[in-house]
Amino acid sequence: EIYSKRLSSPQWKISDFEIGTPLGRGKFGRVYLAREKNTEYMVALKMMFKSELVKDHMEHQVRREIEIQTHLSHPNILKLLTYFWDEKKIYLILEFAQEGELFKVLNAQPNKRFDEPTAAYYLQQVAEALRYCHSQSVIHRDIKPENLLLFSHHVVKLADFGWSVHAPSKSRNTMCGTIDYLPPEMVDSQTYNEYVDNWCLGVLCYEFLCGAPPFESSEQAETFRKIRAVMYGFKPHMSESSRHLISKLLLKVPKSRLPLTDVIEHPWIKKNCEIFVKTKLQ
Numbered sequence: 001e002i003y004s005k006r007l008s009s010p011q012w013k014i015s016d017f018e019i020g021t022p023l024g025r026g027k028f029g030r031v032y033l034a035r036e037k038n039t040e041y042m043v044a045l046k047m048m049f050k051s052e053l054v055k056d057h058m059e060h061q062v063r064r065e066i067e068i069q070t071h072l073s074h075p076n077i078l079k080l081l082t083y084f085w086d087e088k089k090i091y092l093i094l095e096f097a098q099e100g101e102l103f104k105v106l107n108a109q110p111n112k113r114f115d116e117p118t119a120a121y122y123l124q125q126v127a128e129a130l131r132y133c134h135s136q137s138v139i140h141r142d143i144k145p146e147n148l149l150l151f152s153h154h155v156v157k158l159a160d161f162g163w164s165v166h167a168p169s170k171s172r173n174t175m176c177g178t179i180d181y182l183p184p185e186m187v188d189s190q191t192y193n194e195y196v197d198n199w200c201l202g203v204l205c206y207e208f209l210c211g212a213p214p215f216e217s218s219e220q221a222e223t224f225r226k227i228r229a230v231m232y233g234f235k236p237h238m239s240e241s242s243r244h245l246i247s248k249l250l251l252k253v254p255k256s257r258l259p260l261t262d263v264i265e266h267p268w269i270k271k272n273c274e275i276f277v278k279t280k281l282q
């Protein structure tokens with residue numbers, strides 16, 4: 001129903017939805033749980049004031065997020081179901097992630113980290129999402145726990161394509177949020193390609209297993225220095241196999257980073273996903 005209506009009559013309107021509890025604040029606006037009145041389908045409603053977008057020169061970013069996300073379709077990419085606007089606001093109707101924001105789940109873990117089976121199971125899904133993005137010549141550029149949402153049965157979906165671009169590209173905007181995930185070529189604002197996402201996957205794997213990203217420092221300049229020098233250490237509890245995978249992703253030369261297909265096939269991923277399915281999904 002929610003799909004067919006979009007195809008037939010292009011225009012949804014806010015009165016088609018009952019607005020429920022606030023889910024939190026996104027980058028440009030507020031997000032609410034909402035229910036489509038006819039189908040009772042639960043969705044996330046992202047509401048943005050046009051005035052705020054214009055003030056923050058964000059309208060092109062929202063346009064790109066809508067453009068890219070409406071053309072991507074993958075089980076591990078958050079679906080933008082539809083969008084519409086009225087005189088004051090823009091509304092995005094997105095899939096509702098029942099289990100919420102992955103970074104909150106990560107921070108709620110003992111030692112703020114996942115065990116190896118969980119880390120591998122989540123990382124494999126992110127790698128699959130990125131492999132699909134790259135097949136559509138889309139670079140996400142902003143892989144981090146804050147941009148991952150958790151659904152039932154431990155399904156992870158990549159969201160927030162506000163920073164994604166079509167490959168290859170030159171970084172124009174200043175990044176907002178954490179700098180911990182920036183690869184060396186973006187720190188030196190050179191041209192870059194989709195391999196920036198392979199780097200970020202290495203940072204994500206490290207943070208899943210350690211509870212903090214590898215180059216984290218109290219000073220921003222120190223973080224940039226460590227990133228440029230690829231200077232990081234493994235924690236004692238990390239298995240040899242996980243260290244191998246991370247070391248093949250956190251490489252300065254973009255094209256030498258492990259391709260996503262090899263990440264998905266890596267022994268640490270294969271072994272730990274099998275353990276996860278056997279122990280956590282039954």
Ligand SMILES: CC(C)NC(=O)[C@H]1CCC[C@H]1Nc1nc(Nc2ccc(C(=O)N(C)C3CCN(C)CC3)cc2)ncc1C(F)(F)F
Pocket residue numbers: 022023024025026031044045046078094095096097098099100101104146147148149159160
């Ligand atoms: C990727 C992007 C960068 N992030 C976002 O957009 C964020 C910004 C705000 C919310 C989230 N956006 C979404 N969140 C959900 N589900 C969800 C979120 C939070 C909770 C939760 O923990 N509470 C309500 C808790 C429940 C307990 N109380 C105490 C605190 C709030 C539960 C479910 N589904 C879809 C979206 C989406 F993306 F489609 F909009």
